Each structure stands twice: as C-alpha cells, then as structure tokens.
Amino acid sequence: xxxxxxxxxxxxxxxxxxxxxxxxxxxxxxxxxxxxxxxxxxxxxxxxxxxxxxxxxxxxxxxxxxxxxxxxxxxxxxxxxxxxxxxxxxxxxxxxxxxxxxxxxxxxxxxxxxxxxxxxxxxxxxxxxxxxxxxxxxxxxxxxxxxxxxxxxxxxxxxxxxxxxxxxxxxxxxxxxxxxxxxxxxxxxxxxxxxxxxxxxxxxxxxxxxxxxxxxxxxxxxxxxxxxxxxxxxxxxxxxxxxxxxxxxxxxxxxxxxxxxxxxxxxxxxxxxxxxxxxxxxxxxx
Amino acid sequence: xxxxxxxxxxxxxxxxxxxxxxxxxxxxxxxxxxxxxxxxxxxxxxxxxxxxxxxxxxxxxxxxxxxxxxxxxxxxxxxxxxxxxxxxxxxxxxxxxxxxxxxxxxxxxxxxxxxxxxxxxxxxxxxxxxxxxxxxxxxxxxxxxxxxxxxxxxxxxxxxxxxxxxxxxxxxxxxxxxxxxxxxxxxxxxxxxxxxxxxxxxxxxxxxxxxxxxxxxxxxxxxxxxxxxxxxxxxxxxxxxxxxxxxxxxxxxxxxxxxxxxxxxxxxxxxxxxxxxxxxxxxxxxxxxxxxxxxxxxxxxxxxxxxxxxxxxxxxxxxxxxxxxxxxxxxxxxxxxxxxxxxxxxxxxxxxxxxxxxxxxxxxx
Numbered sequence: 001x002x003x004x005x006x007x008x009x010x011x012x013x014x015x016x017x018x019x020x021x022x023x024x025x026x027x028x029x030x031x032x033x034x035x036x037x038x039x040x041x042x043x044x045x046x047x048x049x050x051x052x053x054x055x056x057x058x059x060x061x062x063x064x065x066x067x068x069x070x071x072x073x074x075x076x077x078x079x080x081x082x083x084x085x086x087x088x089x090x091x092x093x094x095x096x097x098x099x100x101x102x103x104x105x106x107x108x109x110x111x112x113x114x115x116x117x118x119x120x121x122x123x124x125x126x127x128x129x130x131x132x133x134x135x136x137x138x139x140x141x142x143x144x145x146x147x148x149x150x151x152x153x154x155x156x157x158x159x160x161x162x163x164x165x166x167x168x169x170x171x172x173x174x175x176x177x178x179x180x181x182x183x184x185x186x187x188x189x190x191x192x193x194x195x196x197x198x199x200x201x202x203x204x205x206x207x208x209x210x211x212x213x214x215x216x217x218x219x220x221x222x223x224x225x226x227x228x229x230x231x232x233x234x235x236x237x238x239x240x241x242x243x244x245x246x247x248x249x250x251x252x253x254x255x256x257x258x259x260x261x262x263x264x265x266x267x268x269x270x271x272x273x274x275x276x277x278x279x280x281x282x283x284x285x286x
Numbered sequence: 287x288x289x290x291x292x293x294x295x296x297x298x299x300x301x302x303x304x305x306x307x308x309x310x311x312x313x314x315x316x317x318x319x320x321x322x323x324x325x326x327x328x329x330x331x332x333x334x335x336x337x338x339x340x341x342x343x344x345x346x347x348x349x350x351x352x353x354x355x356x357x358x359x360x361x362x363x364x365x366x367x368x369x370x371x372x373x374x375x376x377x378x379x380x381x382x383x384x385x386x387x388x389x390x391x392x393x394x395x396x397x398x399x400x401x402x403x404x405x406x407x408x409x410x411x412x413x414x415x416x417x418x419x420x421x422x423x424x425x426x427x428x429x430x431x432x433x434x435x436x437x438x439x440x441x442x443x444x445x446x447x448x449x450x451x452x453x454x455x456x457x458x459x460x461x462x463x464x465x466x467x468x469x470x471x472x473x474x475x476x477x478x479x480x481x482x483x484x485x486x487x488x489x490x491x492x493x494x495x496x497x498x499x500x501x502x503x504x505x506x507x508x509x510x511x512x513x514x515x516x517x518x519x520x521x522x523x524x525x526x527x528x529x530x531x532x533x534x535x536x537x538x539x540x541x542x543x544x545x546x547x548x549x550x551x552x553x554x555x556x557x558x559x560x561x562x563x564x565x566x567x568x569x570x571x572x573x574x575x576x577x578x579x580x581x582x583x584x585x586x587x588x589x590x591x592x593x594x595x596x597x598x599x600x601x602x603x604x605x606x607x608x609x610x611x612x613x614x615x616x617x618x619x620x621x622x623x624x625x626x627x628x629x630x631x632x633x634x635x636x637x638x639x640x641x642x643x644x645x646x647x648x649x650x651x
Contacts, residue, residue, distance in 0.1 A: 004370065033470035038365040043610050044617025068624045075295040075620055105624045123614070134600055136473050162639050167628035186628040205610045207470040231631050249627055263624055 007054040007087040013037055017055035017209070021200060024211035029174030031125050031142075036207040041206040046079055046104060048202030049121035052209065053083065053102050056117055059223065062090045067245065069106035069263035076104070081224035093268050105168075107189040109245050109267040114195035114214060119184040122203035127171040127181040147179050150221065158226055165263070168233065173219045180210065180218075188230045188246045193218040235260040240271035309354050323347040333357055334538075337608065339362030339467070339486045341536045341565050358488075362609050369467065376462070379528050380518045382540045382563070386435040387516035389567075394509045394544055400438030405515060406567075441512040441544050444558065451544065451557040455586075473600055478584055480603060484575045485564055487606030493570060495596045495606075496577035504594035506580045507546035508560060511550025515539045515567050539564045541572040545580050556575035558587060578602060 005011065013035075020034035045207040057063070060096055067076040071093040079102060080091050080143040092098050095108045102119040112118060128138045131149045141147070148170060157165045170187035174180050182193055183201060193199070199212040212218065222228035238259040245267055247260040259280055262268035272281065303577035310317065324331055334346040338361045346364060389405025392398050404410075406429075418424060445451040455477075463478035466486075471479065473490035484492055499506055517537050521530040541562040549555035560580030562572035581596040595601055605611065 010370070010372070033472060035467075035469050038362075038609065040366045040370040042362065042616065043613025044615075045613065045620065048615075068621050072294045073621055074294040074298055077298060081295075104620075105622070123617070135604070136600060161636050163632070163636060165632060165636070167632040168625040184622075184625050186624055188628070205614055231628065231635070233627065233631055246624070247627070248623055249630065263627075 004086055006059070007083065007089075008040075009037065009051065009054045011149045013051075014055045017051055020209040021052065021170040021211060023199070024209050025213050027178075027197070028212050028216050029172075029178030029210060030182040031208040031210050033207055034209050036204045039204065040077070041082070044123065045075060046102070046121035046208070047204030048206075049102050049104070049119050049204075050079060050082065050202075051054065051204060052119045052200045052202035053100055054087075056119070057083070057087055057089060057100060059087070059089065061087075061099045062092050062097055063087075064092050064095065064101045064128060065103075066101065066264075066266075067104040068248070069108070070265040074263065093266050095264075101279035106188075106246070106263060107185055107192045107195075109242075109262070109264040110264075110270075111192075112195050114196045114233045116197040118195075118197050118199045120185075120199065120201045122181070122206075122208070124169075125181055125201065125203040125206050125208040127169075127179050142178060145177065147173075149257065150179060154221060154223070158223070163224070164222075170228075170240070171221050173221060174212065174219050176219075179221070179225045182218075186232070186246060187228075188232045190218075190220045190228070191230055202243050233260050236278060237262045237268060237271075238280040240268045240276045240281060242268070242271055242276070289630065309352070318351055319342060320347045320351055323350050329567060330355075330357060330360075332568050333489060333571075334360045334364055334569060336565040336568050337361045337488065338368060339565075340364050340368040345417065347387075358608050358612050362612075365609055373468075375522060377533070378521045378523060380520060380536070380538070382514065382518055382538060383438075385438070385514055385516040385518045385538070385540070387438055389515040390438055390512070391514075392441045392510070392512045394511050395441065395444075398441055398444070398512075400436050413594050416547065435516070438514065440542070445511075445544065445557060449556075449620055452547075452553070454559060454561075471603060473603075475599060475603060477579075477583070477586075479629075480599065481561065481563070481575070481579060483603045483606055484562070484578055487575075488608035488611070489568070489571045489574070491606050491611075492574040492578055493610065495581075495602060496574035498594070499577050499581045499596045504581045504592045504597045505583070506544040506560070508577050508580065509545070510573060511540070511542045511544035511559070513541045513569055513573065515569060537566050539567055539569045539572040541569065542578045543573070543576040543580060546645055547587065552588035558583070 016035060024030065024032045036048065036051060039050055041047060041050065050122045063080065065071065065076040067073040067082040070076065083089055084091055095101065095110045098110070098116065100107065100117045100119060102121065102122040126138050128141055128150060131153055132138050132141065154164050162184065166187070168186045169181055170183040170190055172180050172190060172193060173181055182190060193212060194216060196214050198214060201210045220228040233249060235247055235248060236243045237245060239261050242262055245262045245264060248263045249258055249260055251258050324343050327350065330350055331343050331346045334349055334357055335341050335343065338346065345367065346360065349360035349363040350357070352363060387403060389407060390400065390403045392402065442451055446453065449469055451530050464476065466482045471483070519532045519535050522533050523530045543560040545558045545560060547556055547558045560576035560582065562575030562579065564572045564575065578596055582599055583603065584591060584597050591597060
C-alpha cells in the first residue's frame with residue numbers, strides 16, 4: 001500500500017477535514033459542510049467515519065472498529081483491515097485500550113475517558129430530513145433555531161400512539177442550541193452522549209461533519225409530562241448475565257426460540273472473563 | 287449453548303476468492319484482455335470515463351474487466367482512483383468549435399456549412415440480431431474514412447447572427463468555475479456546477495429527467511441545434527513558459543439544444559439554449575444533459591416554477607450521482623440489528639398499550 005499516503009488520504013485532504021472538525025468542535029451540533037472524497041468503499045459503508053478517522057489518526061494510535069456494537073461484524077472487519085493496511089496502526093477489540101474507536105450504530109457500554117476519540121458513521125446527518133426533504137429549507141430552520149416542526153412530530157406521536165415512536169437516531173439538543181442527529185444509535189445510548197471523550201460524526205455522502213467536545217450538554221428531546229426514556233429489552237444477557245447492557249435478540253431454533261445477548265461484544269467478553277455467567281452461558285475458559 | 291457468530295474475516299476472504307473465480311469464468315474460454323475491452327466495448331468504456339470523470343480509456347477498460355461488466359461498479363473504481371490523483375492545475379477551456387468531428391448533425395437545418403456527418407451511429411440500423419457476429423474472424427466491409435476533417439462552424443452562431451438566440455451568458459474572464467470534487471455542493475449552485483454534476487451524473491437518471499420534460503413536466507420544446515462528437519485538443523498554461531501548450535486530446539460529445547421561448551416578464555421572445563458536454567461518444571447522455579440544463583435555467587429566464595422534478599435543482603443534483611445512490615441504497619444490506627431491536631421493543635410496547643386500551647371495551651361488551 002506504499003503508493004498511498006499514511007491512512008490513505010493525502011495531507012491536503014486531511015487538513016481540509018481537520019478544519020471542518022475544528023469548526024464542528026467550536027460549534028457543537030452544527031453540521032459543517034466538507035468536501036467529502038470518494039473512498040475505496042461505497043457510500044453508506046462508513047465513508048464519512050473513515051475520512052474522519054483517517055484525518056485524526058496518528059501512527060501511535062490504537063484503533064478499534066465496531067458495527068452494531070460488535071468487532072467481528074463484516075464491515076467492522078473490513079474497515080479495521082483498511083487502516084491496518086493503509087496506516088499500519090495497532091488495532092484492538094478492547095474498548096479500554098483503544099485511542100480511536102470508529103462505530104456504527106452503538107456507543108460502547110464501558111465509559112469512555114478523556115483522550116479517547118469516538119468516530120461515528122452517519123447516514124443522514126440532518127435530524128429534520130424526514131420532516132422536510134429540502135436541504136435548503138432545513139439549513140434555514142437550523143439558522144433560525146426553528147424546531148417547532150420537530151416538537152409537533154413528537155407531540156403527534158404521543159397523541160397517536162401514546163408514545164414517541166422514534167427508537168433510534170433519537171434527536172438531541174446540543175448546548176441548548178442545535179438539534180442534532182446522534183446517528184442511528186438506539187435511544188438507549190443517548191444518555192451517554194455527554195461523555196468525557198471527543199465525539200466526531202462523519203457523513204460522507206451528505207458531505208457533513210459535526211462534533212461534540214467532552215462533557216457537552218446533550219439533551220434528548222422530550223416533554224415535561226412525557227420525559228425521555230431510554231429503552232432496552234427487558235432481559236439480562238444470556239451469556240454474561242449483565243442487566244444493564246443493550247441486548248440483541250438472537251433467534252436460536254426453528255420454533256422461534258430466542259435468547260438475548262450483549263450487543264457490545266467486548267463488554268460481554270470482559271464480563272465472562274471476570275467470571276460472570278448468564279442463564280445460557282458457560283463459564284469462560286481461563 | 288450458543289456461540290456468537292464469528293468468522294467475518296474468513297467469510298470476507300472466501301467471498302473475494304470466489305468473486306475472482308467468477309470474474310475469470312471457465313478456464314477453457316480465453317480471458318478478455320483490456321485492449322479488447324477498450325477497442326471493442328468502446329461505448330461502455332466511454333460511459334465509465336464520463337461518469338467516472340476521468341478520461342483514460344485504458345483504466346476504464348481495466349475497471350470494466352475488474353467489475354465483471356457492472357458499469358456502475360467500474361465507475362466507482364475509477365472515481366476512487368481519480369480522487370487520489372494530485373491536481374497539477376486546470377486546462378484552458380477546450381475549443382469544441384475546432385473539434386475534429388467524427389459525427390456532426392443538426393436537426394434544425396437541412397444543411398449547414400461543414401455538412402451533416404452521420405459518423406458511426408446506430409441511428410438508422412435495424413435492430414435485428416446479427417447472428418453472423420457469433421462467428422469469429424469474419425471480414426467486414428471497411429468504412430471509408432473522411433480524408434480530412436472540414437471546418438464545422440457552430441450551428442447556433444447562424445441563429446445568433448439574427449439575434450434570435452440568447453447569447454450564452456459569459457462568466458467573468460477570470461472567474462474560475464467551482465470544482466464539485468474539491469468543495470461541497472452548496473445550493474443554489476452556479477450553472478457551471480450544475481453542468482459538472484450532470485456531466486458525471488447517472489446516464490439513466492439524466493435520461494429520465496430529460497424525458498420527463500418532454501412528456502410535459504416543465505416542457506421546454508427542445509430541438510437538437512447541433513450534436514457533435516470528435517476529438518479536441520487540451521491545452522494547459524505552463525507558468526514557466528508563459529503560454530499554453532497542448533498536453534493531449536480527448537473525445538467529447540457536445541449537444542446544443544435550441545429551445546422555443548415565448549418570453550417572460552424579464553426576457554423577450556427568443557430561442558434559448560440547453561447545453562450538454564460529456565467525455566467520449568455518449569450522445570444519449572449529452573442530449574439528456576442539454577434538456578435538463580435548460581429545465582434548470584427556469585429562474586434565470588424568469589419562467590414559472592411548475593413544480594416539475596427536472597426544475598428542482600436540489601432534487602436533480604442530489605440524486606444524479608449513481609455512486610452516491612448505489613452506495614446508500616445497497617448499504618441497507620449491512621447489519622441493522624441494533625436499530626431493528628429497538629424498533630422491535632417499540633412495536634411490542636405500542637401493541638401492549640393498544641391491547642390494554644382495547645381489552646376493557648371488549649370486556650364491557
């Protein structure tokens with residue numbers, strides 16, 4: 001891969017992306033347009049996240065990639081290999097060891113610490129997009145802080161269904177100013193958005209970058225009488241017994257038998273290695 | 287006992303191996319070489335160059351071979367390669383008026399100076415399968431190549447002598463057109479940027495947009511004033527020399543439409559233009575592009591917004607790129623089980639609540 005620069009992108013492009021990242025950090029939740037490049041993987045496969053990771057990566061980094069919380073999903077494997085090949089950085093599956101974590105659809109269970117960077121892959125960065133298809137209009141709405149449409153949508157959900165019918169990509173308000181799409185993470189993860197690590201969001205196809213500096217005030221939209229509730233399956237993990245982690249439902253036989261397991265594979269592994277055993281698990285081999 | 291599915295790495299490696307095997311096909315059939323693709327599947331090569339935004343027939347042919355003939359995949363390979371190339375600078379504007387034309391037709395005049403030249407076109411072929419092509423090594427009658435390329439003045443300039451057609455608004459001499467691949471597209475876009483986006487846009491999409499205008503969604507009464515296909519020289523200003531030198535040549539398809547225009551609040555009745563310019567012999571795309579360009583100019587000409595898709599700059603420009611479109615469309619193949627799980631929980635919860643609302647009424651009955 002020596003024909004390519006460190007972490008694939010040329011330095012001019014990285015500089016352009018870093019400028020957008022700095023602007024995003026300075027105005028938390030604001031969507032910064034950037035000249036997204038065609039990447040050697042398709043749009044929709046995390047090209048925004050890959051460009052952001054490439055722009056922040058240094059040779060000393062230790063890189064982790066998760067998709068749906070798991071390190072071994074095919075696209076996570078593919079992106080991890082891409083940076084192994086183009087940047088030669090160390091990679092890990094351990095959340096605690098990683099300095100840069102690229103994620104699709106989850107925030108790790110383990111609290112991230114200062115100095116870590118969490119990079120999100122974002123499909124549609126615009127939280128208002130499904131209410132207003134025009135980008136010209138939605139940019140205007142953000143500029144004028146005109147978020148009535150979103151509140152009406154949430155209200156109508158409650159009036160119609162008795163509940164807010166958004167369960168992932170649940171909109172948040174950042175520092176009392178911008179309404180932001182936290183990417184399609186389950187709303188279970190929303191309360192973690194005020195974390196100590198830097199959070200960077202890259203949307204390649206839509207050419208947008210946004211960011212949350214450490215300890216940013218991030219509030220999930222709700223109403224006084226209908227407060228935000230982070231939901232998850234009402235079970236414990238069947239492998240490690242964790243009662244507080246986000247769970248995947250796995251169908252195990254033709255009769256529709258199912259079990260629930262941690263979506264965060266590293267978290268689950270760590271617990272099993274520490275001796276925790278769920279209802280259907282076996283003790284870890286030391 | 288359940289073991290979480292592992293083995294993503296092995297699955298990927300095996301898939302790649304199988305793909306390579308399928309690409310090659312049975313070993314008893316000769317392998318295609320890149321030169322064959324370049325010279326015998328030239329129109330596929332042209333499309334890949336046009337939508338890949340890179341004029342390089344060899345690389346385009348290689349991409350077609352590598353992608354097993356999936357042209358969008360080939361375009362993607364070219365785009366991903368192109369984006370890594372350094373920019374040495376920009377050429378001076380190419381002079382399509384001085385094009386060495388292989389094909390040049392006008393639908394608006396029976397004859398024009400320089401003549402009507404059909405060139406290698408499918409236009410008047412009968413679409414009957416030629417089973418003789420199945421046999422290899424057949425001698426074909428040879429085409430008589432024109433001795434020299436005559437000078438072919440632009441058709442639109444004849445209309446212009448009478449002042450019947452609107453002049454192309456000339457941008458400031460020093461104005462450098464934006465570059466779609468180096469700056470994010472922001473709206474409203476300039477015409478130069480719109481044309482860039484259309485030139486690399488999906489042929490099928492641009493065709494359908496153009497077709498919709500013909501069927502009445504913002505109809506703009508186009509005539510093909512001129513369609514020309516041929517070779518033009520590319521020149522670049524070399525700072526050390528202080529003048530422009532020829533660095534190569536490219537084949538282009540250019541279409542200028544003449545559109546009827548009865549005038550608006552701001553503009554007098556006159557003919558107006560739509561413009562299409564595409565790499566290679568790609569005339570379907572060039573004509574489509576000209577129609578869509580004209581439809582998108584409604585604001586500048588003081589026409590009504592008819593609410594037609596082809597008039598909607600944001601709609602057209604945001605959906606014309608097949609690499610963006612195919613990526614986002616196909617990404618729904620990737621795992622989404624975390625989102626789906628949260629939807630499962632939500633639907634179960636809503637059903638429980640709906641159930642609770644319905645049950646008491648049933649009991650009362």
